[in-house]
Amino acid sequence: MTEKVWRIGVAGLGTVGAGLIKFIQARPDFVPATGVRVEIAGVSARSRSRKRDIDISTYTWFDDPVALAQSPDIDLLVELVGGSDGPAKAAVEAALKAGKPVVTANKALIAEHGLELAKLAEEKGVPLLFEAAVMGGAPAVKFVREAMLGDDLQAISGILNGTCNYILSTMEQTGASFADVLAEAQRLGYAEADPTADVGGFDTAHKITILAALAFGGAPNYAAAEISGIDTVELIDIRMAHDLGYRIKLIASAERGEGGASVRVAPQLVPLTHPLAQAMGSLNALFIEGACVGRLFLQGPGAGEGPTAAAVSADIADVIAGAVRPVFQGPAAGLAPLPAARDAGWHGKAYIRLLVRDRPGVIAAVSEALAKAEVSIDSILQRPVDDTGQVPIVLTTQPASEAAVKDALSHIADLDAAVEPPRMFRIAHV
Ligand SMILES: NC(=O)c1ccc[n+]([C@@H]2O[C@H](COP(=O)([O-])OP(=O)(O)OC[C@H]3O[C@@H](n4cnc5c(N)ncnc54)[C@H](OP(=O)(O)O)[C@@H]3O)[C@@H](O)[C@H]2O)c1
Incomplete structure (x- = not known):
């Protein structure tokens, strides 16, 4: 099979960028059964003089990641700068506008601007992949x-x-x-x-x-x-x-x-x-x-040089293998941001921690505050009183609505014996 070359531009040479460069230097033919060699053609980071533990001396240096994205010597941009806006977004937009595939590990960018970038990618008919953005090395x-x-x-x-x-x-x-x-x-x-x-x-x-x-x-x-x-x-x-x-x-x-x-x-x-x-x-x-x-x-x-670079490399392999699919689960032109559910409040058990002054009847008062909000106690745990005369009490509730638990918390906060507002965490329904 004749060897084809894909020329990669890497914007960002930090933890993930360095990991990717080490991987491609060691295994430029990692894409299976395509006869493709992956070559790094250009790189960009903030400081050219910064000492790095990777050899980038043979790659063209770009001070500006947008110029890297637009360079005619680059077939695919890998964005590893980070941040929802600024140079990361500008470089990704520039690559997509120039009709080049983009691979990124940038969750902030995809979560905050995913739809507009997906529209751009799909208008230009190029992939935008982001496996490394979630859970690093786990797919x-x-x-x-x-x-x-x-x-x-x-x-x-x-x-x-x-x-x-x-x-x-x-x-x-x-x-x-x-x-x-x-x-x-x-x-x-x-x-x-x-x-x-x-x-x-x-x-x-x-x-x-x-x-x-x-x-x-x-x-x-x-x-x-x-x-x-x-x-x-x-x-x-x-x-x-x-x-x-x-x-x-x-x-x-x-x-x-x-x-x-x-x-x-x-x-x-x-x-x-x-x-x-x-x-x-x-x-x-x-x-x-x-x-x-x-x-x-x-x-x-979920992070680290090797695992995250492995996920980025898998996306590069998908681009090279020609995998075609919408960026999300349907053409971006017809997608809207996923709406919040109307029944948004949670329902479940809660853990509540209180700090109260040690007085007779305080447990009864707490129980009454919960009963007023129609929240039932599942268990209660009290630590010994220290020399401040204050005592932490922890209780767990039976399943209740978010509104009822919040109501109970406000009644507890109003108790005379309460030293500070109660702390609440949900008990996961997993
Ligand atoms: N670290 C992880 O384990 C991990 C895991 C999953 C996803 N991610 C994501 O991967 C991306 C990169 O993360 P990272 O940990 O590798 O970041 P990092 O170590 O902070 O590296 C960021 C790189 O971007 C460069 N940079 C910063 N501002 C720039 C600018 N204005 N113009 C050009 N280059 C600029 C920096 O240049 P200098 O080197 O010159 O300072 C550096 O090389 C982020 O989106 C992050 O959320 C990271």
Whole structure:
């Protein structure tokens, strides 16, 4: 077979870009049975002089990723800069406008601008692929987009952010506070200097927004996601949850509902024996529920140079093999952002933690506050009173509506004995 060459432009030479370059340098003929050789023809990053552990001396350097995307010497752009806007978006648009396929690992870009980019890609008849954007090395996008096409997806839930999972796991294992574990993770390079995207739940929301669009047939609708992060989780919650038989995880979920889907990110209690509770450290894990196939489970490294570069390479192979499909699950010209379900409130069990002054009758007052909101108690756990005279009480509820639980929380907050507003996490229905 005559050897054909695909010339790749790599914008972004950080963790993932370096991993991709190492992989292609080692295996330029990785695309099976096509006789194609993949060649890196141009690269772009912020600083040309930065010391890197990859040899890029033979590639054409571009200060501007847009110029790389437009270069006639590039057949395919790989965007690994990151960020929903700015140079990443400009470069992807420029490549698509020039009729070039794009592979990206950028979840923020796809979750926030997926529909307009898909329209552009489909107008030009070129692929836009983003396997590495969700769960890094574990093929979550292909799983939902391709493997489940013959089923009717009902729900997806999982752990999609390795940094948060690492922080929660380390808090449990070491007994250190959220702030201390975060600081250590930053020192070790596991967490960004600005950790907001991870610990605030926004990165997870980008990923579940993408999966929800693929699962339920719309375009990504990031604005409709309900997001809360792990910065509200204290060590006492991790310990109390453990005593009750649960582990706290940052859970991303997407469920079919009336007129659309409910897409949420929040710390939730997961039973200790559940596979999601057993995904520790920086692992990612995902349950997918189909009407026909039942429940499927995928677990793997959600980040890192090698795993993420492997996912990017698989997309490059798909482009070269000529796989043709819409960017989401239908031609972009006819897609609208996946609407939020009308019956959006959740229904389930909740964990509530209170700090109260130790007084006779306080438990009765708490029970009364819950009864007023028609929420029944499932279990209650009280720690010994310390010398401040304050006592933490944790209770779990029977299944109740979100509105009823919020009502109960407001009654509890109004109690004379309450020292601070109560803390609430859902108990995952997984
Ligand atoms: N890291 C992971 O494990 C992982 C996993 C899944 C998905 N992703 C996604 O993959 C993408 C890349 O992540 P990463 O971790 O590799 O990021 P990173 O290590 O921060 O690297 C970003 C790269 O982009 C370059 N860059 C930044 N601003 C630029 C600009 N204005 N113009 C040109 N280049 C610019 C940087 O240049 P300099 O090198 O000169 O600073 C750097 O090479 C992101 O979308 C991320 O969300 C990452």
